[in-house]
Amino acid sequence: EAQVTQNPRYLITVTGKKLTVTCSQNMNHEYMSWYRQDPGLGLRQIYYSMNVEVTDKGDVPEGYKVSRKEKRNFPLILESPSPNQTSLYFCASSFGQGEETQYFGPGTRLLVL
Amino acid sequence: AQSVTQLGSHVSVSEGALVLLRCNYSSSVPPYLFWYVQYPNQGLQLLLKYTTGATLVKGINGFEAEFKKSETSFHLTKPSAHMSDAAEYFCAVSESSSASKIIFGSGTRLSIRP
Numbered sequence: 001e002a003q004v005t006q007n008p009r010y011l012i013t014v015t016g017k018k019l020t021v022t023c024s025q026n027m028n029h030e031y032m033s034w035y036r037q038d039p040g041l042g043l044r045q046i047y048y049s050m051n052v053e054v055t056d057k058g059d060v061p062e063g064y065k066v067s068r069k070e071k072r073n074f075p076l077i078l079e080s081p082s083p084n085q086t087s088l089y090f091c092a093s094s095f096g097q098g099e100e101t102q103y104f105g106p107g108t109r110l111l112v113l
Numbered sequence: 114a115q116s117v118t119q120l121g122s123h124v125s126v127s128e129g130a131l132v133l134l135r136c137n138y139s140s141s142v143p144p145y146l147f148w149y150v151q152y153p154n155q156g157l158q159l160l161l162k163y164t165t166g167a168t169l170v171k172g173i174n175g176f177e178a179e180f181k182k183s184e185t186s187f188h189l190t191k192p193s194a195h196m197s198d199a200a201e202y203f204c205a206v207s208e209s210s211s212a213s214k215i216i217f218g219s220g221t222r223l224s225i226r227p
Contacts, residue, residue, distance in 0.1 A: 004156070035217075040122065042203060042219040043157075058214075090156055097214050098207055099145040099164040104156030 002027045006091050006105035013081055014113050021076045021108050023091030029103070031094045032074040033058065034066065036087040037107075043090065049074055081112045115140040117206045119218035127226045132176075132191040134221050136204030139185065146187040147205040147215070148178055157203060163187065174198070199225045 004025045013019055025032065033048035035058075045058030049068040063085055065077040074093075078085060089108045094100040120135040138144055145164050149157040161172025168180040174197075178189045187204060204218040 033214075040219055043217040045214065048214065092157075099162070101147075101159045101162065102149075102157075102215065104149075104158065106156045107154075 002103070004091055004093055004103050004105035006089075006108050008108060009106060010109050012111045012113065015082055016080050019078050019081060019110075021078075021089060021091075021110070023074045023076065023105060024072050025074075025091075025093040025103070026072065027093060027103065028071065029093035029095055030071070031096050031100070032068065033092050033102075034064070034074070034076050035090045035092065036060065037090060038087050046076070046089075081110075083112045086110060086112045115144065115206045115208055115216050117204050117216055117218040119202075119204050119221050121221055122219065123222045123224065125224040125226060126194050128196055129193050132189070132194045132198065132223065134189040134202050134204075134223065136178075136187045136189065136218060137185055138187060138204075138206045140206060140208055142208050145207045146178075146180060147207075148172065148176070148187075148189050149203045149205060149217075151201045151203065151220075153200070160189070160202070194223075194225050196225050196227070199223060 007022045034046040035043040044060045047066040049055045091105040092102040094102045116139045118137045147162045148160040150160045151157045161170045163170045163180045171177045176191045201220050201222045203220050207215040
């Protein structure tokens, strides 16, 4: 089954404790991105990657890191989480940008205390 | 740069009534327009999209949207609401360039009254 998977689905952590949210897709997509969803703000892009070893900042990259060492994986790293990073996070993949359909993972709900 | 505005953060309709979710966009070049749906505790999935050609686009679950360039709108409609349509709906825009990223609206939560 074609899908985007994320782990964990739910995470509670404390300020400053490094964490990683994994994202994997099995559709051989070149383009992957991370979004955060906050009430009233819709989805805002954090980082994106056009291909392996190619990443770039989205609209809200502060406090986040990403890497793209393999085509299928695109982990999101919070080196020192803060309460304002409490949010619902989505990974998405597609064949490209522009008119391409994005396929979303199920989401990771993060609470930073 | 492109942008998208969804009018109404929450829309409530009766089962069987018309669903109308409004979306207006701004783009300096011909846009690509999307509607995504998010069911509770799930990720977003594509409902329909407009790229080129016919301006009336049909999607899944009986939804359709019409691209109106003169009004810079891409409103989503469904003739008869069903309880299973309760979800959050996001309008999105990107530009006709392979390098253009997608911009999402703030979302509209659709509730269906029995």
